[in-house]
Amino acid sequence: MEHDHVRDVDPAVADALESEVDRQRSTLQMIASENHASRAVLDAQGSALTNKYAEGYPGERYYGGCTYADEVEQLAIDRATELFGAEHVNVQPHSGTQANQAVYFAMLEAGDKILSLDLTHGGHLSHGHPANFVGQLYEVEQYEVDAETGYVDYEGLAEQAAEFEPDIIVSGYSAYPREIEWGRIQDAADDVGALHLADIAHITGLVAAGVHSSPVGIADFVTGSTHKTIRSGRGGIVMTGEGYADDIDAAVFPGGQGGPLMHNIAGKAVGFEEALQPEFEEYAEQTVANAKALGEALSEHGFSLVSEGTDNHLVLVDLRESHPDTTGGDAEDALEDAGIVLNGNTVPGETRSAFDPSGIRAGTPALTTRGFDESDMQTVADCIARVIDAPEDDDVKSEVRAEVDALCDANPLYE
Numbered sequence: 206m207e208h209d210h211v212r213d214v215d216p217a218v219a220d221a222l223e224s225e226v227d228r229q230r231s232t233l234q235m236i237a238s239e240n241h242a243s244r245a246v247l248d249a250q251g252s253a254l255t256n257k258y259a260e261g262y263p264g265e266r267y268y269g270g271c272t273y274a275d276e277v278e279q280l281a282i283d284r285a286t287e288l289f290g291a292e293h294v295n296v297q298p299h300s301g302t303q304a305n306q307a308v309y310f311a312m313l314e315a316g317d318k319i320l321s322l323d324l325t326h327g328g329h330l331s332h333g334h335p336a337n338f339v340g341q342l343y344e345v346e347q348y349e350v351d352a353e354t355g356y357v358d359y360e361g362l363a364e365q366a367a368e369f370e371p372d373i374i375v376s377g378y379s380a381y382p383r384e385i386e387w388g389r390i391q392d393a394a395d396d397v398g399a400l401h402l403a404d405i406a407h408i409t410g411l412v413a414a415g416v417h418s419s420p421v422g423i424a425d426f427v428t429g430s431t432h433k434t435i436r437s438g439r440g441g442i443v444m445t446g447e448g449y450a451d452d453i454d455a456a457v458f459p460g461g462q463g464g465p466l467m468h469n470i471a472g473k474a475v476g477f478e479e480a481l482q483p484e485f486e487e488y489a490e491q492t493v494a495n496a497k498a499l500g501e502a503l504s505e506h507g508f509s510l511v512s513e514g515t516d517n518h519l520v521l522v523d524l525r526e527s528h529p530d531t532t533g534g535d536a537e538d539a540l541e542d543a544g545i546v547l548n549g550n551t552v553p554g555e556t557r558s559a560f561d562p563s564g565i566r567a568g569t570p571a572l573t574t575r576g577f578d579e580s581d582m583q584t585v586a587d588c589i590a591r592v593i594d595a596p597e598d599d600d601v602k603s604e605v606r607a608e609v610d611a612l613c614d615a616n617p618l619y620e
Contacts, residue, residue, distance in 0.1 A: 206619050230618045233585065233609055235547040237519040237568025238379070238407060240436045241575065241618060242472070243479060250438055250472035258464045262297075262454060277471045284477035288413045289421050291444035296473055297457050297465040298441030301406040301430035302331040305375075306339070307443055308402050308426045311456035313372055315342050320366055320399070321375035322357070323347040325551040325559065327521070329379040329404065346371070350553050355512030355521075356383055363393040370397050376424070377404030380550050380566050382500075382515035387420040402426045408517055409442075410434030410570070413480050414489030417517060425449065434492065434518055434570050437476015438469045488573060492518050495569040498579035502586030511552055511564070519568040523552040528593055534561035539596035544609035545589060575616040584612065 206226045212219035229241065242250075254274065260267040263275040263282075281296040298304035313319075319339070322328035326349045330337045333345030346369045351358045366374060376390045387403060394401040403420035409429040411417035421427050421444055432439040443453050458465070479485060493516070500510050500520040511521040524531055533549025540547060552564035567589070569582070577585075588605045595601045 226619060231610065231613050232541075232544045232546050233612065234571035235545060235567045235569070235585075237547075237566050237570070238430070238433050239568070240433055240570045242432065242436055242438075242476065244619070245479070246436070246438055246472045246476050249475045250468050252468050252471055254467040254471050257467045259467050260458060260464045262458075274467050277467065277474055278465070281470050281474035281477060284474060284481060285442060285444070288477055288480055289419065289427070289444055291421050291427065292446045293444065293450035293453070295443045295453055295457050296431075296440075296470055297462065298428075298443060299462060299466060299469075300439075301404065301428060301441040302329075302337075303457075303461060304428035304430075304441035304443045305331045305402065305404060306461055307453055307456040308428060309339060309343070309373075310460050311449070311452040312400055312426075313343060317343055317373070318369060318371040319343050319345045319373055319375060320362075320369055320371035321345065321347055322378055322381075323349050325555040325562075326350045326553045327378040327381035328375075329406070332375045332404070350381070350512075352554055355553060357381070357385070359386060359389040359393070362390065363396065366393045366397045366399065371399045373400040373402055375402045375404060376420070377402075377406065377408075377428075379407060380519070380521055382496075382510070382517060382519055382521050383512050384417055384516040385420075387418060387423045391423050400425045402428065404428050406430040406441075407433055407519070410436065410480065410485075411489050411493065411517060414486045416486070416489045416493055426453070431473050431476065434489065435476060435480055436570075436574065437480065438472020438474070440466065440469045440473060442473075491578065492569050492573040494579055495573050495577060495582050496520060498582040499567065499569060499586055502583050503589065506586060506590035508590070518570050519566055521550060521552060522565045522567070523563060524565065524593070525552075525556070525563050531593060531596060532557060532561045533563060533565050535596050536565050536593050539592050539602065540565075540589065543588065543592050543602040543605040544613075545585070545592070545605075572616075575613075575618055577612075577616055581612060581616070584608065 208219045259274040263279045285294045321332035333340045348362045374394045401424040403424035412419045427444040431437045509523045509526045537549040547567045550564045550566035551562040
C-alpha cells in the first residue's frame with residue numbers, strides 16, 4: 206500500500222504509515238479487539254467525506270451541502286437495521302465507549318446506580334471503572350464470574366441486583382470467552398425495575414452473523430464497536446426501541462458529540478454491506494472455529510484457560526498455574542519479539558497489577574480475515590507455547606519468528 210500523496214507533503218508520516226502496513230503484514234495480529242478492514246472500508250474512511258460537517262441527522266442537518274452525507278448515513282442505518290433487526294439505530298458514536306456514554310447520558314442522572322462486571326473479570330472501563338468518568342459520576346457496583354468455572358455467576362448477579370437496586374445493569378464484556386445469556390440478565394433487570402444495556406463491542410460481527418445469540422429485542426439498549434469482529438468503519442453504534450430513539454439521538458448529538466465523523470460512517474456503511482453478504486457468516490463461523498482450535502491446542506500445551514475454553518473469538522489464558530513466574534506483560538513482550546501481537550490481560554481472582562497481569566488474551570478475528578484455519582491455529586499455539594516456555598531465549602524467538610514469516614507469506618495481507 207502506497208501513500209504517495211502523504212509522502213509528497215510529509216515523508217515522516219508516510220514512512221510511519223508504510224511501516225505500519227509492513228508490521229501488520231509480517232506479524233500475527235491476535236489482539237481480540239483488532240481486525241483487518243477491507244480496502245473498500247479503508248478507501249471510504251479516507252474519502253472526501255473527511256471534509257464534511259454534518260451536525261444533526263439525515264434530513265435534519267445544521268449545515269447545507271449534506272445531500273451525500275445524508276445518503277451515506279442512511280445507508281449505514283438501513284444496513285445495520287437489516288443486520289441486527291433493531292427498531293432504531295444511531296451510527297454516529299465515535300467509539301463503543303461513546304455509545305455507552307450516550308445511553309448513560311440519556312437515561313441516568315448523576316449518582317444513579319450501575320451494576321456491571323468487574324474489569325478484572327472481563328468487564329470494560331466504560332462500564333464503571335473508577336478511572337473512567339462513568340465510575341466517578343455514577344454509583345457503581347460490580348458483579349463477577351464464578352471463580353471455579355469462569356462463567357458469569359448469573360444467580361449471584363440477580364442476588365446482587367436485588368440488594369443494590371441498580372438503575373441499569375450492563376452486560377457484554379471485553380475479555381469473556383463464553384456465550385452470554387442475555388435473557389437471564391434481562392430477568393434480573395426486570396425483577397428490580399432496572400434498564401439493561403448490552404454492550405456487544407467485541408462480538409458485534411458474531412451477533413450480526415448469527416453465530417452468537419443477539420440481545421437485540423431483549424435488552425433495552427444494545428451498543429457496540431463497528432471495527433472489531435464486524436470489520437467495518439472505526440466507531441460505535443447504539444440500537445434501541447422506538448420508545449427510546451429520541452432520547453438516544455439527543456444524547457449522542459448534541460449531548461455528547463459535535464459533528465459526526467462522516468468518513469467513518471462511510472466506512473461503517475461499506476462494512477455493513479460486506480457483513481450482509483453470505484461469505485461473512487462463513488467468516489464469523491471460522492473465527493469461532495479458529496478460537497476453539499487455538500484454545501484446545503494451548504490446553505494440550507499445558508496452559509490453563511479461563512472457563513476451560515471458548516464460545517467466541519477469544520481465549521483467555523491464566524498463566525499462574527503453568528508459568529507462575531511469567532506475567533502477562535512478560536509474555537506479551539516476548540511474543541511481540543517473535544512476531545505475535547496479543548495483550549497481557551487480567552484474569553478472575555487477579556493477584557497482580559492490571560499493568561502487568563497474570564494472563565494473556567488472544568483473539569482470532571484478524572488471523573481469520575487473512576485466511577487462517579484450524580490447522581494454522583495449531584501452529585500458532587505451538588509458537589506461543591515455545592516462546593512463553595522460554596521468554597528470554599533469543600534463539601527460540603528467532604525460530605518462531607521464521608515460522609511466523611512462513612504463516613504470513615502463506616496468508617498475505619493487502620497485496
